[in-house]
Amino acid sequence: GAGVSQSPRYKVAKRGQDVALRCDPISGHVSLFWYQQALGQGPEFLTYFQNEAQLDKSGLPSDRFFAERPEGSVSTLKIQRTQQEDSAVYLCASSMGLAGNNEQFFGPGTRLTVL
Amino acid sequence: GDSVTQMEGPVTLSEEAFLTINCTYTATGYPSLFWYVQYPGEGLQLLLKATKADDKGSNKGFEATYRKETTSFHLEKGSVQVSDSAVYFCALRFTGGFKTIFGAGTRLFVKA
Numbered sequence: 001g002a003g004v005s006q007s008p009r010y011k012v013a014k015r016g017q018d019v020a021l022r023c024d025p026i027s028g029h030v031s032l033f034w035y036q037q038a039l040g041q042g043p044e045f046l047t048y049f050q051n052e053a054q055l056d057k058s059g060l061p062s063d064r065f066f067a068e069r070p071e072g073s074v075s076t077l078k079i080q081r082t083q084q085e086d087s088a089v090y091l092c093a094s095s096m097g098l099a100g101n102n103e104q105f106f107g108p109g110t111r112l113t114v115l
Numbered sequence: 116g117d118s119v120t121q122m123e124g125p126v127t128l129s130e131e132a133f134l135t136i137n138c139t140y141t142a143t144g145y146p147s148l149f150w151y152v153q154y155p156g157e158g159l160q161l162l163l164k165a166t167k168a169d170d171k172g173s174n175k176g177f178e179a180t181y182r183k184e185t186t187s188f189h190l191e192k193g194s195v196q197v198s199d200s201a202v203y204f205c206a207l208r209f210t211g212g213f214k215t216i217f218g219a220g221t222r223l224f225v226k227a
Binding site for chain 1: 119160206213215216218219220
């Protein structure tokens with residue numbers, strides 16, 4: 001595709017449910033990033049993949065959050081036992097090169113609402 | 116820790132007015148600085164960047180200069196258009212680093 005795509009675009013979950021958010025990066029992009037954007041705030045870094053390797057997960061807020069990129073392309077962010085404070089827009093970005101040396105291209109985000 | 120502070124919005128201007136959105140940063144070292152823009156319903160897009168002190172980034176009529184002495188990277192445009200209405204984010208990242216640190220964003224409304 002032409003850009004980074006994310007699905008679903010909107011997700012409503014009841015507190016305690018598990019959710020899975022998908023990111024399709026630009027084809028061939030080595031680096032993939034996940035961010036969390038709370039209402040009225042800027043994005044906050046969650047985790048970084050270089051191909052299939054998760055090199056930094058220091059931004060994941062709790063052990064309920066888990067991300068994977070098993071084949072070095074599509075990535076999934078999973079949140080277990082969702083809480084109301086997990087409500088946010090989850091952004092995925094990819095870049096051609098390693099780490100943060102190249103321009104990051106962002107997807108449109110998944111808006112998660114936990115009731 | 117490293118952080119970015121930008122002026123609160125919303126900022127409301129008439130078409131052809133001059134725009135300034137202030138951004139200051141705190142960092143241990145010398146990061147690269149960025150402005151991103153988020154148009155309604157779209158993803159974040161890189162607007163411009165500067166990688167070292169005194170560099171000026173520019174794009175689409177927007178400019179920002181990396182000022183090490185004042186730790187600032189203010190965004191300016193001489194004549195805004197209705198189509199510039201969006202949320203603007205100032206950000207920093209260290210070369211080779213994984214994390215981009217964003218400010219809270221400033222919403223701009225431009226009236227015809």
